Structures are given as C-alpha cells and as structure tokens.
Amino acid sequence: MNPVLREQLLLLPEYLQGHLALTFAALGAGIAVSVPLGIIASRSPRIRHPLLATVSLIQTVPGLAILALVVAMLGGQIGFLPAFIALTLYSMLPIMRNTVSGLEGVPADVVEAARGIGLSPRQRLWKVELPLALPVIVAGIRTAAVWTVGMATLSTLVGASSFGNYIFIGIQTRNLTAVTVGSLAAAGLAILLDTLIGSLQWIAERRAIGVGLRELRRALVLSISLTVAFAVALLVTLKPAPKPDFVVGGKPFTEQYILASVLADRLTAAGFIVDQNIGMGSDVIFDAIGAGTVDLYVEYSGTIWGSYMRREGNPGREEITDITQAFVRERGLNPVGLAGFQNRYALAMRRDRAEELGIVSVQDLAPLAGILSAGGDLEFFGRSEWKRLQSLYNLDFAQELTFDAALMYTAVEAGQVDVISAYSTDGRVAAYDLVLLEDPRQALLSYDAMLLASSAAAQDPRVAAALAPVLGAIGDEAMREANKMVDVEGRPVSEAVAYLQAIIDKSK
Amino acid sequence: MIELRHIQKTFDGGASYAVFDTSLTIARGELLALIGESGSGKTTTLKMINRLEEPTAGQVLVAGRDVLEQNLQELRRNIGYVFQGAGLFPHHNVARNIAAVPELLGWSKEVIEARSREVCALVGLPYDDYALRIPSELSGGQQQRIGVARALAARPDVLLMDEPFGALDPITRAGLQEEFRRIQQELQLTVVLVTHDITEAMLMADRIAVMQGGELIQVGTASELLNHPAHDYVTQLMEMPRRRAERLERVMRAAE
Numbered sequence: 001m002n003p004v005l006r007e008q009l010l011l012l013p014e015y016l017q018g019h020l021a022l023t024f025a026a027l028g029a030g031i032a033v034s035v036p037l038g039i040i041a042s043r044s045p046r047i048r049h050p051l052l053a054t055v056s057l058i059q060t061v062p063g064l065a066i067l068a069l070v071v072a073m074l075g076g077q078i079g080f081l082p083a084f085i086a087l088t089l090y091s092m093l094p095i096m097r098n099t100v101s102g103l104e105g106v107p108a109d110v111v112e113a114a115r116g117i118g119l120s121p122r123q124r125l126w127k128v129e130l131p132l133a134l135p136v137i138v139a140g141i142r143t144a145a146v147w148t149v150g151m152a153t154l155s156t157l158v159g160a161s162s163f164g165n166y167i168f169i170g171i172q173t174r175n176l177t178a179v180t181v182g183s184l185a186a187a188g189l190a191i192l193l194d195t196l197i198g199s200l201q202w203i204a205e206r207r208a209i210g211v212g213l214r215e216l217r218r219a220l221v222l223s224i225s226l227t228v229a230f231a232v233a234l235l236v237t238l239k240p241a242p243k244p245d246f247v248v249g250g251k252p253f254t255e256q257y258i259l260a261s262v263l264a265d266r267l268t269a270a271g272f273i274v275d276q277n278i279g280m281g282s283d284v285i286f287d288a289i290g291a292g293t294v295d296l297y298v299e300y301s302g303t304i305w306g307s308y309m310r311r312e313g314n315p316g317r318e319e320i321t322d323i324t325q326a327f328v329r330e331r332g333l334n335p336v337g338l339a340g341f342q343n344r345y346a347l348a349m350r351r352d353r354a355e356e357l358g359i360v361s362v363q364d365l366a367p368l369a370g371i372l373s374a375g376g377d378l379e380f381f382g383r384s385e386w387k388r389l390q391s392l393y394n395l396d397f398a399q400e401l402t403f404d405a406a407l408m409y410t411a412v413e414a415g416q417v418d419v420i421s422a423y424s425t426d427g428r429v430a431a432y433d434l435v436l437l438e439d440p441r442q443a444l445l446s447y448d449a450m451l452l453a454s455s456a457a458a459q460d461p462r463v464a465a466a467l468a469p470v471l472g473a474i475g476d477e478a479m480r481e482a483n484k485m486v487d488v489e490g491r492p493v494s495e496a497v498a499y500l501q502a503i504i505d506k507s508k
Numbered sequence: 509m510i511e512l513r514h515i516q517k518t519f520d521g522g523a524s525y526a527v528f529d530t531s532l533t534i535a536r537g538e539l540l541a542l543i544g545e546s547g548s549g550k551t552t553t554l555k556m557i558n559r560l561e562e563p564t565a566g567q568v569l570v571a572g573r574d575v576l577e578q579n580l581q582e583l584r585r586n587i588g589y590v591f592q593g594a595g596l597f598p599h600h601n602v603a604r605n606i607a608a609v610p611e612l613l614g615w616s617k618e619v620i621e622a623r624s625r626e627v628c629a630l631v632g633l634p635y636d637d638y639a640l641r642i643p644s645e646l647s648g649g650q651q652q653r654i655g656v657a658r659a660l661a662a663r664p665d666v667l668l669m670d671e672p673f674g675a676l677d678p679i680t681r682a683g684l685q686e687e688f689r690r691i692q693q694e695l696q697l698t699v700v701l702v703t704h705d706i707t708e709a710m711l712m713a714d715r716i717a718v719m720q721g722g723e724l725i726q727v728g729t730a731s732e733l734l735n736h737p738a739h740d741y742v743t744q745l746m747e748m749p750r751r752r753a754e755r756l757e758r759v760m761r762a763a764e
C-alpha cells in the first residue's frame with residue numbers, strides 16, 4: 001500500500017473514535033435539551049419566540065467562532081469539553097424548531113378528542129402529541145446529526161481529535177491523501193447517520209399513521225443493525241488510551257507539526273507517555289498551556305511581543321527574546337529555551353527579478369516600489385510591522401494584494417506579484433529560489449522559536465534533560481529544509497522529523 | 509342528569525355570543541336532540557357539558573354536581589363523546605381507539621376486548637374484520653361508527669353526540685338509529701344528540717331543543733313543537749318532513 005495512505009489509515013481508529021464520541025455525545029445532549037425546550041416553547045407562545053430567536057442566533061455565529069467563544073468561557077480549557085458544548089449548542093436549532101412545528105402540526109381535532117375522552121395533559125403529550133409529532137422531530141434530529149458530523153471536523157482547532165485532524169493537518173502539510181481520507185471519512189459517517197436516522201424517521205412516519213410494528217420489521221432490522229454497527233465501531237476503537245504524562249501542542253502549520261513530533265518523540269524516548277494535540281489556533285494554545293491542558297509547544301518571540309503583549313516598536317532581537325520570556329514567566333508559563341532558528345516575516349523576491357532590478361535590501365526596494373506589486377498573507381497588511389516597514393523605508397507599492405499563504409508563493413513564482421511577505425523558514429523560499437531582502441532598519445520583528453512548557457512539565461528534571469539537546473540545535477537552514485521536505489516535496493511529516501532528529505543528535 | 513343554568517359563551521370578549529343565556533335540563537335516561545342551523549351554537553353547548561369549553565357565564569351540573577367542582581379527567585372519562593368528524597387517533601388502530609377510555613379506567617385486556625366486540629357489533633362493524641385497521645383505511649361513515657363505538661366502550665351513563673350519523677348512507681343510518689335508540693332505552697342512557705336532521709330528531713328523541721343564533725328558542729316533544737311552535741323557525745323546521753313527504757309522493761306518483 002502507498003506508504004502515505006498507510007500512515008494516514010493507521011490514524012483512522014483514533015480519529016473515528018474522537019469523531020463518533022463527539023457526534024453522539026453532542027447529539028444526545030442536543031436532543032435531551034432541545035426536545036423538552038421545544039415542548040415548553042410549543043405550550044407557551046411567550047417563551048417560544050425568545051427561545052427560538054436565541055437558538056437561531058447561535059446558529060448564525062460561525063462554527064469556528066462558537067468554538068473559540070466556548071474555549072474562552074471555559075477559561076482556556078481545550079479538548080473534548082469545549083467541542084462538545086459548541087456542537088451541542090449548534091445541534092439545538094433544528095431539533096427544537098422541529099419539535100415546536102411537529103407539535104403544532106398535530107391536528108386540532110385529534111388533540112380535542114384526546115382532551116374530550118379524558119386524557120390528562122401529560123397523557124396527551126405522551127400518547128397522542130409526541131407520537132404524531134415524532135416524524136418531524138426525528139427529521140430535525142437527522143438534520144442536526146449531519147450538521148454535527150460536519151462541524152465536528154472543526155473541533156480539531158480546539159484540540160479535540162476528529163476527522164478534522166486529517167483535513168487540517170493535511171491542508172497545512174499539503175498532504176492531499178490525508179485531506180481525502182478525512183473528507184471521505186466524514187462524508188461517509190454523515191451518510192451513514194443520515195441513513196440510520198432516515199430509517200428511524202420512516203418508522204416514526206409509519207407509526208404515526210398507525211402501521212403496526214410487525215409490518216415495519218424490515219426497517220427495524222436495518223436501523224437496529226446499523227446502530228449495532230456504530231456501537232461496535234465505538235467499542236473496537238475504544239481501547240482505553242493510557243493517560244498521557246504530557247501533551248505536546250502545535251498550531252496549524254507544517255513547521256509546528258514537525259516540531260511537535262520532534263518534541264513528542266524526545267519525551268517518549270525519555271519514558272513518558274505523550275499525546276500530541278495539534279491544530280489549535282494561537283490564542284487557544286497560549287491559554288491552554290497556561291491552564292495546563294497542553295504541556296509543551298513552540299511559540300515565536302515576535303508573536304508574543306506583537307499579539308499577546310500588543311507592543312509596538314522593535315527593540316531588537318535579544319531585547320525581544322528577553323522581554324517576551326519575562327512576560328510568559330509572569331503569566332505562569334515556563335520558557336525552556338530557544339530552538340535556534342527564527343521564523344520571521346521577510347520580504348522576498350524571485351532571485352532573477354531581484355538581480356535584474358539590483359535589489360538586495362528593502363532599502364533598494366523603496367525607490368522602485370511605485371512600479372512593483374506586493375503580495376501578503378491574510379494578515380500581513382494589517383500588522384503593525386507592515387506599517388513600520390512602510391514608514392521606515394517610505395514604501396509605497398503600486399499594488400498590494402492579499403493571498404492565502406500557499407497562493408502567495410505561487411503568485412510570486414508566476415510573476416503576478418514582485419514581492420511577497422514570506423516566512424523565513426518556509427521551504428518554498430528555497431524551492432522557488434526566492435531571496436529574502438535584508439532589513440537594515442529592523443522594521444520587521446524577530447521571531448525566535450521558543451519552547452514553552454507548563455509548570456508540570458517544567459518541574460520535571462527528566463523533561464529538561466530530554467529537551468536539552470534540542471535547544472539551539474535547529475538552525476534556520478535545517479528548519480527550512482525540513483519544511484521543504486513536507487511542503488514542497490510532499491514527503492510524510494515523519495521523514496522531516498527524522499531529518500531534524502538526526503541534526504539534533506549530531507549537534508550534541 | 510344534566511342541567512344548564514343560564515350558560516353563555518363568547519369567544520371574542522362579548523362582541524358576539526356563540527351561546528347566549530341558555531338553560532336546559534335533561535333527565536336521566538332521556539334522549540334530547542339539539543337541532544339548529546349551522547353556527548347556531550350546538551357544538552359549543554355540547555362542549556360546555558364536559559368542559560371542553562368553559563362557559564363565560566352560568567353553571568353546568570352533571571349528576572347534580574357543578575362540573576367545575578368535579579375532577580376534569582374523571583368527568584370526561586365518564587361521559588362518552590362522539591366528535592363531529594369522528595376525531596379518531598390516526599396513529600392507533602381501531603382496537604386501540606376503542607380501548608382508549610377503558611384503558612384509562614384500568615380495565616383488564618380481556619374485559620376490554622370483550623367489550624370492544626360488543627360495541628363493534630352494535631355499530632355494525634365486525635371486530636375481527638376491523639380491529640387491526642387504521643383510521644386512514646376506513647371510510648368516513650366507518651370512522652364515524654368507530655367514533656360511536658369508542659364513546660360507548662366504557663359504559664358511560666351520559667353520551668354527548670355531535671352529528672354521529674351524518675356521514676352514513678340512508679339505510680345504514682336508519683338501522684343504526686333504531687339500534688341506538690333501542691339500547692339507549694334499554695340502558696337508560698342520558699344522551700344529547702346534535703343533529704341537522706329534523707327527521708332524525710323526531711324519530712329518535714324524547715325531546716327536541718331548537719337553537720338559533722346562540723339562543724335556545726324552544727324545547728319540547730315533537731308533538732309539542734308541531735302543535736305549538738313558539739317561533740317561525742320552529743314552524744318551518746317542523747313542517748319540513750311533511751313538505752318533503754308531499755313532494756316525494758308527487759315525484760313517486762309521476763314515476764308510476
């Protein structure tokens with residue numbers, strides 16, 4: 001079998017279990033909350049409007065934002081819980097709305113007959129109204145199930161594993177196989193659940209027009225066997241994972257995946273049980289390490305300086321490392337040391353174009369900027385570094401275009417733009433033969449890779465010993481090469497990890 | 509057995525009255541027909557007896573006690589109600605529809621089934637042929653008859669029937685009317701029968717109550733209404749059967 005595919009399929013049980021557990025827990029909680037609320041809402045018009053409006057409002061907030069908000073409300077807690085809460089919130093609308101409309105759709109003469117022959121309100125609900133509304137309610141659950149399966153892929157970003165791990169890691173590491181496996185798995189699960197609940201809906205519909213269970217045997221057998229299949233899948237994958245000693249985290253891009261694996265392997269070799277939790281956003285992971293739900297990850301000094309401390313200006317590389325280390329220490333995090341390389345923003349041009357124009361530094365670029373166009377990633381032109389760059393060098397490009405990072409490199413390669421905001425360790429810098437322009441006035445910040453540890457990890461001397469060889473061992477070149485192996489050459493992350501481990505071991 | 513004391517019902521806060529200041533007493537074992545134009549307040553009156561509607565003013569007594577003082581569910585379970593348009597539970601088969609009230613009363617399965625056979629036979633639908641059918645598989649007239657069977661199932665003393673034979677063909681209807689009247693007299697059931705059909709009222713009822721525009725304009729036996737109509741509408745109503753009979757006779761004579 002194709003080794004890349006094999007590597008991915010080995011991850012399937014873990015991700016399947018994560019995805020199933022999240023989906024079923026959230027759907028179960030969604031039903032448990034929304035059906036009773038829907039019943040209450042259908043009884044009282046005064047509650048119905050505000051309740052449905054609130055739930056609809058939740059639905060309009062993008063899934064990613066809900067996840068981020070829940071994480072923030074839980075004080076930085078990541079993993080299953082925030083993903084579960086967010087998914088539950090998301091599943092509520094279709095279930096509640098259908099419960100209300102299902103109950104309202106029960107024919108008035110039937111309800112009156114139920115009252116007239118002396119059923120109590122509770123008996124009416126259970127014996128008449130719910131059975132007749134059930135097909136509509138189940139249809140709502142079906143919609144919610146498909147949404148939940150889809151949205152569960154996003155929970156990767158708050159550190160809960162799901163098929164989203166395939167997709168996000170795959171996108172970042174340009175591993176189309178992983179993206180495909182993840183997408184197919186999520187789609188397959190959605191179709192399966194849709195079929196299962198669809199058959200339950202069919203049964204509920206027949207029951208609501210009085211068809212006896214005996215005639216529904218075939219559908220019952222189908223849905224029961226599907227349910228059993230799900231349960232078996234859950235159980236098979238539900239090998240009790242040993243509780244990890246430490247969790248290594250990472251943000252969602254190639255370099256972080258590689259480094260997280262490097263660090264995790266080191267800790268494993270030192271005898272620890274280690275989990276990796278990769279794909280969290282910057283803010284989430286910074287909070288998580290403070291809360292101790294992540295024990296180790298690689299942060300960049302410039303990110304701390306600009307994003308967390310919100311400082312302006314550039315006092316120079318050493319100052320920034322010192323100040324940011326002091327800052328994280330104050331926050332209760334523990335800087336272990338620097339990895340050696342920095343991954344900073346740098347303006348980059350195609351080598352032939354730079355030579356043709358005689359450009360070596362940003363200084364040389366300024367007078368020609370009026371005839372050149374620049375490309376930036378999604379945030380570059382909004383950062384204070386860009387403003388500083390403009391003002392220090394008097395830069396004024398003919399055009400500024402914003403791209404997704406991957407497309408930005410393609411654009412400069414194809415000559416659509418002349419200058420881009422490259423990342424200094426990006427493998428594509430070498431692959432596309434780009435030159436990084438010098439920045440003599442230090443407009444751009446330094447971004448030294450810094451290992452941050454939770455208190456638990458920092459207090460263990462064996463952790464420090466295991467990580468010591470890494471400190472200062474990974475240079476710019478090495479990191480760029482490792483990134484290139486994955487991003488440009490399409491090799492598995494494990495090869496890039498092995499490459500860096502060899503360099504670390506040699507430097508000892 | 510049933511006593512209505514100056515009951516009124518308005519659905520719009522007093523701008524108009526569905527039922528206006530109506531008083532009526534129905535003796536035990538009596539069959540009273542309630543007749544009147546569409547919208548005259550018959551169904552509303554009937555519903556106020558088992559509190560499906562609450563009177564805006566006035567008092568309703570059943571078995572000598574104010575209905576407001578009785579347990580609502582108990583009151584309703586002891587009064588059989590045949591709904592205008594059957595009102596069967598669409599998700600239950602015929603057997604379960606008929607068993608609804610007996611189940612609530614905690615009867616045993618065997619007793620319920622035996623009783624269901626009786627009431628089905630009474631309305632002319634063999635239990636074995638119909639028990640497992642669902643309402644959507646029945647004709648309108650069959651549904652109506654199951655509605656009557658359901659109302660009789662728990663052996664209530666009081667029956668409220670809202671146009672129970674409206675959807676039946678004339679022959680079935682005539683048979684059922686006679687059969688029903690026979691057991692009503694045999695069991696001394698107290699019945700309020702809403703109908704549009706003056707012939708039905710005259711043939712079945714001990715007394716006839718005529719409603720118009722929410723008011724009870726006259727109550728009496730058929731002969732009282734025929735001989736002393738208190739109102740033009742009553743006159744017209746009571747002449748209807750004879751006028752039709754005369755017209756029919758002309759048609760039939762012409763056909764000979």
Ligand SMILES: Nc1ncnc2c1ncn2[C@@H]1O[C@H](COP(=O)(O)OP(=O)(O)OP(=O)(O)O)[C@@H](O)[C@H]1O
Pocket residue numbers: 519525526544545546547548549550551552553592
């Ligand atoms: N729930 C309700 N809300 C508002 N108005 C109502 C309601 N029920 C009945 N009415 C009105 O009360 C009046 C009497 O209605 P009711 O159903 O008692 O008439 P009915 O004599 O049974 O007529 P029909 O022979 O057509 O069944 C009608 O004008 C009707 O529109």
Ligand SMILES: [Mg+2]
Pocket residue numbers: 550551552592670
């Ligand atoms: Mg009516």
